[in-house]
Every structure is written in structure tokens, then in C-alpha cells.
Amino acid sequence: MRFELFIAARYLRAKRRQAVVGVITAISVIGVAAGVAALIIALAITNGMRRDLQERLLGSTAHVDLMRVAADGMKDWRPLLERLRKVPHVTAAAPGLYGQVLISHGVRSGGGLIKGVLPEDEKTVGDLLQKIVEGSADALEPVSDAAAAQGLPAIVIGKDMAEDIGVRVGDSVMVTSPQGDLTPLGLVPKYQKYLVVGIFRSGFYQYDSSYAFMRLKDAQRLFSEPDLISVISFKVDDLYKADQVAKVIEQEAGKGFQTTSWMEQNRELFRALKLEQIVTFIVLALIVCVAALNILIALTMMVMEKTKDIAVLMSFGVTEEQVRRIFLLQGLLISVIGTALGLVVGYGASWAGGHYRFPLDAAVYSIDYLPFAPRAWDAVVVAAVSLGVSLVATIYPSSSAAKVLPAEALRYE
Amino acid sequence: MSNGFDGNTSLQPLPVSSGPSVVLRAEGLTKVYPAVAGAALGEVELFRGLDLTVHAGEMVAIVGDSGAGKSSLLHLLAALDKPTAGEVWCGESRLSTFTPKQAAEFRNREVGYVWQFHYLLPEFTALENIAMPLLARGMGRAAALEKAAFWLNEVGLSARGQHRSGELSGGEQQRISLARALVTEPEILLADEPTGDLDTRTGVAVFELIQGLHQAHGLTSILVTHNLDFAARCGRMLRLRQGRLEEQKNL
Numbered sequence: 001m002r003f004e005l006f007i008a009a010r011y012l013r014a015k016r017r018q019a020v021v022g023v024i025t026a027i028s029v030i031g032v033a034a035g036v037a038a039l040i041i042a043l044a045i046t047n048g049m050r051r052d053l054q055e056r057l058l059g060s061t062a063h064v065d066l067m068r069v070a071a072d073g074m075k076d077w078r079p080l081l082e083r084l085r086k087v088p089h090v091t092a093a094a095p096g097l098y099g100q101v102l103i104s105h106g107v108r109s110g111g112g113l114i115k116g117v118l119p120e121d122e123k124t125v126g127d128l129l130q131k132i133v134e135g136s137a138d139a140l141e142p143v144s145d146a147a148a149a150q151g152l153p154a155i156v157i158g159k160d161m162a163e164d165i166g167v168r169v170g171d172s173v174m175v176t177s178p179q180g181d182l183t184p185l186g187l188v189p190k191y192q193k194y195l196v197v198g199i200f201r202s203g204f205y206q207y208d209s210s211y212a213f214m215r216l217k218d219a220q221r222l223f224s225e226p227d228l229i230s231v232i233s234f235k236v237d238d239l240y241k242a243d244q245v246a247k248v249i250e251q252e253a254g255k256g257f258q259t260t261s262w263m264e265q266n267r268e269l270f271r272a273l274k275l276e277q278i279v280t281f282i283v284l285a286l287i288v289c290v291a292a293l294n295i296l297i298a299l300t301m302m303v304m305e306k307t308k309d310i311a312v313l314m315s316f317g318v319t320e321e322q323v324r325r326i327f328l329l330q331g332l333l334i335s336v337i338g339t340a341l342g343l344v345v346g347y348g349a350s351w352a353g354g355h356y357r358f359p360l361d362a363a364v365y366s367i368d369y370l371p372f373a374p375r376a377w378d379a380v381v382v383a384a385v386s387l388g389v390s391l392v393a394t395i396y397p398s399s400s401a402a403k404v405l406p407a408e409a410l411r412y413e
Numbered sequence: 414m415s416n417g418f419d420g421n422t423s424l425q426p427l428p429v430s431s432g433p434s435v436v437l438r439a440e441g442l443t444k445v446y447p448a449v450a451g452a453a454l455g456e457v458e459l460f461r462g463l464d465l466t467v468h469a470g471e472m473v474a475i476v477g478d479s480g481a482g483k484s485s486l487l488h489l490l491a492a493l494d495k496p497t498a499g500e501v502w503c504g505e506s507r508l509s510t511f512t513p514k515q516a517a518e519f520r521n522r523e524v525g526y527v528w529q530f531h532y533l534l535p536e537f538t539a540l541e542n543i544a545m546p547l548l549a550r551g552m553g554r555a556a557a558l559e560k561a562a563f564w565l566n567e568v569g570l571s572a573r574g575q576h577r578s579g580e581l582s583g584g585e586q587q588r589i590s591l592a593r594a595l596v597t598e599p600e601i602l603l604a605d606e607p608t609g610d611l612d613t614r615t616g617v618a619v620f621e622l623i624q625g626l627h628q629a630h631g632l633t634s635i636l637v638t639h640n641l642d643f644a645a646r647c648g649r650m651l652r653l654r655q656g657r658l659e660e661q662k663n664l
């Protein structure tokens with residue numbers, strides 16, 4: 001192998017008799033490098049996007065939610081909550097009461113999902129209450145019922161909803177619950193005025209346009225549910241084990257309970273992201289294929305240029321296998337140099353992109369800079385693809401080199 | 414591929430004689446280039462039933478008209494090509510039985526080949542060119558270059574080892590290719606018009622170099638040449654005519 005490498009390396013470095021072969025060789029190296037760099041950068045961006053999305057999503061939502069299978073809610077929830085907090089890998093747990101409502105301000109109104117929370121607990125499982133852009137969530141803190149009975153109860157709503165119904169901090173909104181009171185006149189929806197004390201913005205339209213928070217007590221009063229909750233939300237120490245932890249929680253809670261993890265809730269989203277990444281990979285891998293085509297052309301021309309030299313090598317005992325390997329190694333050398341160059345450029349650009357943040361229009365993309373998250377593993381995959389494709393490209397030229405008949409090639413000068 | 418065993422079933426092992434041993438023997442050698450359908454090429458028969466015996470230490474000159482088939486004959490003797498029929502023996506080996514790998518090994522170890530053109534590899538220095546057959550068989554670089562340096566000196570060019578072939582004169586190039594042919598210390602040297610491309614004086618020098626090395630290293634040599642003067646100075650002269658080798662009486 002040493003001999004073959006010696007010849008191959010020298011052939012690559014030497015000045016070409018036909019300049020065009022040298023030019024195509026250089027183009028092949030650049031092509032491989034460009035393809036590899038593009039792949040690394042694109043993977044870093046898609047990975048960064050995914051990580052960014054995941055971080056924000058997981059900040060906003062709990063990792064695992066526990067609910068009743070039936071619609072009856074949890075009555076004696078305090079001991080259950082204490083018990084579930086002790087499940088291994090659970091780092092936080094918070095009770096909540098969900099209810100569909102209509103939130104209106106003057107003549108404008110919109111559907112919303114109320115979550116009654118204990119703010120201290122809620123902050124440990126989701127950060128929507130920390131993403132206040134206007135006002136503050138402090139007014140949700142427990143106050144004595146007497147104090148609460150005085151002014152209006154507080155509510156925190158999302159930015160998009162606030163814009164939809166046209167409210168600002170300090171305005172009051174009317175919250176109407178379909179779970180009304182039964183009166184002699186039939187079911188009368190229950191309504192109650194709330195003071196908007198804070199507006200949050202998570203960046204997810206789903207949350208910002210429909211979520212609203214109030215104290216658990218206030219929600220229970222609104223929905224006429226005495227000391228009842230509908231969900232316990234959990235944070236776990238390892239996101240990717242959320243599914244397993246969810247199963248343990250479910251078992252611990254006993255019959256009649258079910259859990260969903262963030263993975264289940266967002267499966268479609270992450271599947272779409274994964275698909276996008278695969279498509280990006282395939283499209284960019286085509287660049288590598290084009291580069292490999294250049295390798296094929298460069299090597300084929302080189303074999304044609306060197307037919308006599310190949311015959312001479314064979315005349316003093318170089319075997320067909322050795323000749324094949326000489327050209328195979330040349331292709332691999334081109335590919336290795338190009339790939340190495342591409343990796344350096346790709347990771348360099350990704351690093352620079354992350355370091356000197358590339359600004360984006362936050363209104364359009366919901367993030368204000370392009371996230372780069374290069375992974376070492378990508379280098380392995382990309383290099384394997386690049387070298388593999390190049391290796392395929394060397395098959396034809398190297399076997400045609402091995403087929404040179406020395407007696408024919410050396411007949412006439 | 415026909416190797417012509419059928420016509421040679423009577424081949425006997427070489428008789429043990431008291432004289433110098435037989436190094437190379439061709440028996441019933443036939444080379445026919447088949448007609449190429451489509452192209453306007455008829456069948457070309459170069460020779461049929463050609464016999465040749467070369468003893469150790471001989472220097473044989475082969476002369477003949479252009480197109481007589483001298484180069485083709487040397488290709489067969491070097492296992493660079495296969496005969497249509499007949500057999501070439503080198504010692505106990507039958508060349509027609511060689512696998513491609515064995516043929517390569519044979520060319521690497523048993524024969525040195527020189528052409529009319531030097532065929533040095535332009536990307537390599539003279540010394541590397543000479544060392545090439547040794548490197549090809551897996552010898553370490555230092556050892557190969559050391560041997561190459563010895564042969565560079567043998568052809569009288571010790572000062573030009575680091576030059577590439579493009580920087581050498583025609584005569585120098587041919588000396589380097591001679592050194593490359595001999596660096597493996599083969600038993601047989603095959604030279605196909607090695608002086609054909611050189612001017613008279615350089616040609617004489619190269620011929621005399623070959624002659625000197627032939628004697629100094631106990632080679633068995635076959636020299637194809639158009640130069641009857643050189644041919645006459647070899648121990649034996651054969652003329653290839655109409656597919657037969659005729660012994661020529663020395664003048």
C-alpha cells in the first residue's frame with residue numbers, strides 16, 4: 001500500500017501534462033469541500049432551530065402532564081401531589097385547573113384556556129409566567145381571601161390575545177365560563193370580571209393567543225369546583241426520559257389516571273423537523289455527488305493521460321491490483337482533502353455564525369438570530385457520505401486503469 | 414485463451430547437457446492477431462511455430478525488417494502478452510500457465526526490459542525511477558534508493574539522481590531506463606531497439622554500456638536492433654523473417 005500511496009500522492013501533486021486534468025482535479029477538491037461545508041452548516045442551522053424550538057417549547061410546557069381518564073378531576077389532590085413529587089427523576093410538580101372560557105373586552109372577545117395555578121409551583125414547571133412583557137405576575141401570588149375579595153381578581157393573558165381583544169395591563173376583562181350555575185331558568189353561564197395584571201409572550205402563537213393564568217382559588221370559584229384540580233404538571237431531570245418517567249408516574253398515581261409527555265404532545269412537530277433535516281441533507285448531498293462526478297472525470301482523464309505510464313509500471317511487475325489501488329487512492333486523496341477542507345470551513349462558519357449572531361427579523365421568524373448548533377456527530381456522517389460517494393466514483397476509472405494491456409499500450413511511441 | 418498445449422504435448426523437460434544451461438526457450442510459438450470485424454483489418458499472422466533457445470550468458474541480437482514481429486516476440490518472452498499457440502519456458506516455468514499476478518511477479522524478478530523510448534515516469538526523479546520496480550515489490554524506500562544509487566553509478570550518472578527525466582538528454586534517459594531494468598538484478602535483459610532513438614555516437618555509447626553490463630553482471634540478453642554493426646558485435650545474431658528465426662553467420 002505504501003508504494004501505491006507514493007505514486008498516487010506524487011501524481012496528484014505533479015504538474016499535469018494536460019493542464020485541464022489539473023484544473024478538474026482542483027475543481028473536484030473544491031466541489032467536495034463546498035458540499036461538505038454546506039452540509040455541515042445546514043445541519044448546524046437545522047439542529048440549532050430544533051434545539052431552540054425545543055428549548056422554548058419545553059420552557060413553556062411541562063415535561064409530563066397527569067390527568068384523570070374520566071372528566072371528573074382530582075378531588076383529594078394534595079397527598080397525591082406530595083407522593084408524586086417523590087417519584088425518581090421528577091424535579092418539580094404543580095397542580096392546575098384548566099377550563100375553556102370566553103374572554104371579552106367591550107365588544108371584542110376571544111376563546112381562551114384558563115389555567116388556575118399556584119404561581120410558586122407553576123413557575124417550577126413552566127416559564128410562561130416568567131415571560132411577562134407587560135405588567136407583572138406578582139398579583140397572582142396568594143393573598144388572603146379577604147384581600148382578594150376586595151378588588152378584582154387578577155388574570156395574566158398572552159400577548160396575541162391581548163392584541164386580539166385590545167386590552168392592556170390595568171384594563172379589566174370579562175371571563176365567561178360555559179360551566180355555569182343551574183337556575184330555575186336553566187343553565188346560566190357564569191361570568192366574572194378580572195383585572196389584567198400581566199401580559200406574557202412565549203413566541204408560540206398557540207400559547208400567546210389562548211392561554212390565561214389566574215389563581216387556582218379564583219379558577220375554582222369561576223368553574224364552581226370546590227378544591228378540585230384537573231392536572232398535575234411535572235418537570236423531570238432528563239427530557240429524553242420523559243416517556244419512561246411518565247409511565248412510572250402513571251403507575252404511582254393508580255387507576256383512572258393517564259399521562260402525556262412533551263414528546264407525545266409535540267410528536268408531529270418534531271417529526272416534521274426531522275423530515276426537514278433529512279430533506280436538507282439529501283439535497284445538499286447532491287452537491288457532494290456532483291463533486292464526485294468531477295472526481296470521476298478527473299480520474300478518467302488522468303487514466304487516459306497515463307496509459308503509457310501504467311503500461312510501463314506493469315512491465316516491471318506492478319500488478320493490476322496495485323494499479324487499481326493507485327487510482328483509487330488518488331480519488332480518495334482528492335476526497336479526503338476536500339472533506340477535511342469542507343469540515344474546517346463548515347465548522348468555522350458555524351462557529352462564526354453562532355459567535356457573531358446573524359440577525360433575523362424576529363417578527364417573521366419568532367427568533368431574533370439564526371441559531372447554529374454544530375454537532376461533532378454530523379462530521380462523522382458527512383465525512384462518511386462524502387468518502388463513500390467518492391469511493392464509488394473511483395470504481396470505474398481505477399478498474400479501467402487496471403485493464404490497460406501493456407503490450408498494446410507500449411507498441412508505438 | 415488458447416495457450417497451445419495441444420500442439421506441444423510432446424514437450425520434454427530440457428535434456429541435461431554439459432554446456433551452459435538454457436535460460437529461455439520458445440517452442441512452436443505462434444502469434445496471430447485475429448481479423449477485426451467491422452474494421453477493415455484482416456488476420457495478421459506474425460509467426461507460426463517459432464523456436465528459440467537462449468543459453469545463460471548469451472547475448473543474442475535479433476534483426477529483421479520493420480513489422481517482422483520482433484517487438485511482439487519480446488513481449489511474449491517477457492510475459493507481457495500471450496501467444497496464440499506455443500510455449501515459452503523460463504527455466505522450469507511455463508509462461509502460459511501464469512496467472513496475471515504470477516506474470517507480474519515474473520516481470521518484476523526475472524526480466525529487465527528496455528524500449529526504444531525511455532518511458533521514464535516524468536513525475537519522479539531519476540533515482541526514484543530506478544528504484545520503482547523495487548518499491549513496487551514492497552522493498553523499503555531507503556533500501557530501494559540505495560540499490561538504485563548503485564545502478565545509477567553503474568550507468569555512469571551518479572550526479573544526475575535528483576533530476577527528472579525532462580531534465581536529462583536522450584542518452585541519459587536511456588541509461589536511467591537501463592538502470593531501472595537491471596535494479597532488480599534479473600537474469601534476462603530484453604532490449605527493444607534501445608539505441609533506435611539516439612544519434613550515432615550516443616547510440617554506440619549506450620550499446621557499449623549494455624554490452625559491458627551484460628558481461629559484468631553475467632546477464633542473458635536479447636537485443637533487438639536495426640544496427641547490423643551492433644548485431645555483429647553480439648555473440649549471436651538471429652534474423653526474424655517470414656515468421657522464422659534464422660541463425661546468421663557472424664561476419
Ligand SMILES: Nc1ncnc2c1ncn2[C@@H]1O[C@H](COP(=O)(O)OP(=O)(O)OP(=O)(O)O)[C@@H](O)[C@H]1O
Nearest residue numbers: 411446457459477478479480481482483484485486
Ligand atoms: N493488435 C494488433 N492487431 C493487428 N496487427 C498488429 C497488432 N499489433 C501489432 N500488429 C502488427 O504486427 C506486426 C509486427 O509488429 P511488431 O511491432 O512486432 O514489429 P517489429 O518487428 O517490432 O517492427 P519495428 O522494427 O518497426 O519495430 C506489424 O505489422 C503490426 O502492424
Ligand SMILES: [Mg+2]
Nearest residue numbers: 483484485605
Ligand atoms: Mg518493434
